[in-house]
Amino acid sequence: MYTNAIENYLKQHSYHHIHLKAVLFDMDGVLFNSMPNHARAWNEAMKHYGMHLSCEEAYLHEGRTGASTINIVSQRERGHDATPEEIERIYHTKTEIFNSYPKAERMPGAWEAIRQMKADGLTIMVVTGSGQASLLERLNRNFPDTFRQELMVTAYDVKHGKPSPEPYLMALEKAGLHPNEAIVVENAPMGVHAGVAAGIFTVAVNTGPLPDRVLLDEGANLLLPSMLALSEQWEELYKELGEE
Missing domain, CATH: 3.40.50.1000 (HAD superfamily/HAD-like)
Known part of the structure; x- marks a missing residue:
């Protein structure tokens, strides 16, 4: 087989x-x-900072570091990388949202x-x-x-x-x-x-x-x-x- x-x-x-x-x-x-929770959390966190990352696109970026994912979206929507401070802030927001969901089975x-x-x-x-x-x-x-x-x-x-x-x-x-x-x-x-x-x-x-x-x-x-x-x-x- x-x-x-x-x-x-x-x-x-x-x-x-x-x-x-x-x-x-x-x-x-x-x-x-x-992954459904991660995708939703990325979507919500990016909205919070005026950027867009769809749930489906989140699956495409799965496995990247958080900083890399943030910079891909930042480059696309703002034409430049996020600053280290922005990366820390956005990722912290994403983590907080993710942790507010019920634990995945x-x-x-x-x-x-x-x-x-x-x-x-x-x-x-x-x-x-x-x-x-x-x-x-x-x-x-x-x-x-x-x-x-x-x-x-x-x-x-x-x-x-x-x-x-x-x-x-x-x-x-x-x-x-x-x-x-x-x-x-x-x-x-x-x-x-x-x-x-x-x-x-x-x-x-x-x-x-x-x-x-x-x-x-x-x-x-x-x-x-x-x-x-x-x-x-x-x-x-x-x-x-x-x-x-």
């Missing part, structure tokens, strides 16, 4: 096989169903997939553009005994966020892995681009409103409709990855 996707990846990178040791998860829109299928991966002996990592201080506590509350601080990459760790490959290259470095020893699970175009650019087999799960084509155009090696689909198909995918 996945043979062509795996063979194409191996051919493209001149690898003989994938020797899977770790799964690198994006967080928002993959582990948590939080675990994405259906995420915990089921992770439990299978852990049973297969794989290391589970998170690679996120988020800089929330309580990130590890929230992850451990929802995914017990899974994530460790030293195997996380957050906004505080990188100079260049997604779509740069830096966050995923840093994850490989932290875990002592080669690109063909991990897979990426992403839902965002920028995140898919980052995973592919890092040379890692990248699974896109389309959990948002964007057309499949947007994720495929960024180079996704495999496209699934949901995290539930990943959990239901994991053992078959893992078997095929191991056979190549």
Whole structure:
């Protein structure tokens, strides 16, 4: 079922096989169903400062740093970057609005997939553009005994966020892995681009409103409709990855 996707990846990178040791998860829109809240918060925050960022466009920028997203909108609407003070103010407003919403639930299928991966002996990592201080506590509350601080990459760790490959290259470095020893699970175009650019087999799960084509155009090696689909198909995918 996945043979062509795996063979194409191996051919493209001149690898003989994938020797899977770790799964690198994006967080928002993959582990948590939080993107609707993020999109609404960005939309409301930008309105507050006289700028416009639609909820759908927020999905296109998902994975970027907050500063980068703000500057893209500022350049488009005002012809210049926001000042550092403005960035801090706008992002603070966005965070306050986001925190006023009910907490997002675990994405259906995420915990089921992770439990299978852990049973297969794989290391589970998170690679996120988020800089929330309580990130590890929230992850451990929802995914017990899974994530460790030293195997996380957050906004505080990188100079260049997604779509740069830096966050995923840093994850490989932290875990002592080669690109063909991990897979990426992403839902965002920028995140898919980052995973592919890092040379890692990248699974896109389309959990948002964007057309499949947007994720495929960024180079996704495999496209699934949901995290539930990943959990239901994991053992078959893992078997095929191991056979190549």
